[in-house]
Amino acid sequence: MRKAGRHFLQIPGPSAVPDRILRAISMQTIDHRGPDFAEVGQKSLAGMKSIFKTEQNVFIFPSSGTGAWEAALVNTTSPGDKVLMYETGHFATLWQKMAKKIGLNPEFIEGDWRGGADPQAIEDRLRADTTHEIKAVCVVHNETSTGSVSPIAEVRKAIDAAGHPALLMVDSISGLASVDFRFDEWGVDVCVSGSQKGLMLPPGLSFNAASDRALEVSKTATMQRSYWDWQDMLGPNSTGYFPYTPGTNLLYGLNEAIDMLHEEGLENVFERHQRHGRATRATVRAWGLEVLCAQQGQESGVLTAVMMPEGHSADAFRATTLEHYDISLGNGLSKVADKVFRIGHLGDFNDLMLMATLSGVEMGLAKAGVPHNEGGIMAAMEHLKTTEAPRLAAE
Numbered sequence: 001m002r003k004a005g006r007h008f009l010q011i012p013g014p015s016a017v018p019d020r021i022l023r024a025i026s027m028q029t030i031d032h033r034g035p036d037f038a039e040v041g042q043k044s045l046a047g048m049k050s051i052f053k054t055e056q057n058v059f060i061f062p063s064s065g066t067g068a069w070e071a072a073l074v075n076t077t078s079p080g081d082k083v084l085m086y087e088t089g090h091f092a093t094l095w096q097k098m099a100k101k102i103g104l105n106p107e108f109i110e111g112d113w114r115g116g117a118d119p120q121a122i123e124d125r126l127r128a129d130t131t132h133e134i135k136a137v138c139v140v141h142n143e144t145s146t147g148s149v150s151p152i153a154e155v156r157k158a159i160d161a162a163g164h165p166a167l168l169m170v171d172s173i174s175g176l177a178s179v180d181f182r183f184d185e186w187g188v189d190v191c192v193s194g195s196q197k198g199l200m201l202p203p204g205l206s207f208n209a210a211s212d213r214a215l216e217v218s219k220t221a222t223m224q225r226s227y228w229d230w231q232d233m234l235g236p237n238s239t240g241y242f243p244y245t246p247g248t249n250l251l252y253g254l255n256e257a258i259d260m261l262h263e264e265g266l267e268n269v270f271e272r273h274q275r276h277g278r279a280t281r282a283t284v285r286a287w288g289l290e291v292l293c294a295q296q297g298q299e300s301g302v303l304t305a306v307m308m309p310e311g312h313s314a315d316a317f318r319a320t321t322l323e324h325y326d327i328s329l330g331n332g333l334s335k336v337a338d339k340v341f342r343i344g345h346l347g348d349f350n351d352l353m354l355m356a357t358l359s360g361v362e363m364g365l366a367k368a369g370v371p372h373n374e375g376g377i378m379a380a381m382e383h384l385k386t387t388e389a390p391r392l393a394a395e
């Protein structure tokens, strides 16, 4: 049966695609080796540098974010290399599994899935590695399975404090363009990202930002690679082209997204997400429920993972909410499957969309018979009423 009105896609990626981007994508595909393409490609590559905040190198792949994870690893490592990874949650675990599969030797610092990476633990491990066996430190910036943000600048300081030469690799697939990220200033060597989260595009594009040092390392790294090879990208990219067929229509959309982000101002975008995160957490607590992220100051503005009361199924609740209110909420992944649900508040999103989302969650809790304090959504409304929407000068 037809459902009237817009579906609320409140999973933490893919996020809803704004009309402006949908229109930009719905242009004829052009010859990606023809004269008109160069402008599209150059704008995408330069634009993504401005989003990563880097003057160094950016690569764009037609793939999901998982592909860019692989690209980051295979371009900078050799078979059997040791890499230090941090268990922030499901996505960190998947990246670590990938590292194993492709023949690396990942060491995983255990985490409890309730906060970001601990820089001190990384520093301690690196100090003990006196022979510099560890070639890279890999950290997830915004852990989408838990709603926790890792302090990337502090991780870089930890690596430097240990006097260790390991590369710093960051997964900011769901952080970029939603959570403050500064590739050059924070001394990141490789950052992995994707199109369908903060960048507001459909899935299908992925990114690597790479430092000059990482690019230098890639010249001697011997891991097998072909599709993902940065070195093959460099020549064509220098004039706005790609070595194989790019996601042309998604690049049209990407260029629109980059314009939109700068029109609003990146700092305003970050603060908007923070504010919606604060409002959401206020409501979750007013319901009497618990936020999965337990580290104050590391809560994500992209999503909020909510712990289900004992004896209640998060998936049954999500199914009820979808059926009755046409809203998709994120599921709990692996270790927290059926125990948490995730409210996405990212991308092209405003105060009223957040209030509608939280109303849907509250009505769903009632419908599914999940114990909670009625009227918890008032706490979010109070927060939004009493705080200013961000309005810093745009770029």
Ligand SMILES: *Cc1c(COP(=O)(O)O)cnc(C)c1O
Binding pocket: 013, 064, 065, 066, 067, 091, 140, 142, 143, 144, 171, 172, 173, 174, 194, 203
């Ligand atoms: C979404 C996501 C991924 C996986 O990206 P795909 O596009 O699904 O391949 C990896 N890491 C994080 C942090 C993510 O949010």
